[in-house]
Amino acid sequence: MVNVVAANDRMIAQIGLGILPADSKAAIGTTIRAILGVTIFIVLLDTVIFRRHLDVGYVAFYTSPLAGRTVPMCLKSLTEELSYRCLS
Numbered sequence: 001m002v003n004v005v006a007a008n009d010r011m012i013a014q015i016g017l018g019i020l021p022a023d024s025k026a027a028i029g030t031t032i033r034a035i036l037g038v039t040i041f042i043v044l045l046d047t048v049i050f051r052r053h054l055d056v057g058y059v060a061f062y063t064s065p066l067a068g069r070t071v072p073m074c075l076k077s078l079t080e081e082l083s084y085r086c087l088s
Contacts, residue, residue, distance in 0.1 A: 004020065012018040021027035046054065046062075061069065 008018040008020045051059070
């Protein structure tokens, strides 16, 4: 089994880049802020800039209550996963 900590230390010593972050708490915070930032950016693009160019059905679907579309989206994701991973 690979010792990840030892491999991380070896990579830092050799090339200056490691697998594990030096500060895990800061890395988690940065990741969460990046996800939120990209999400907010996409929402702003869709609602402010591209709203008039989006299909009416698309806007209606994504502005509908989340509870009503969770199961259909999960089933769609499952079928896509099966078709791409198992059939290719």
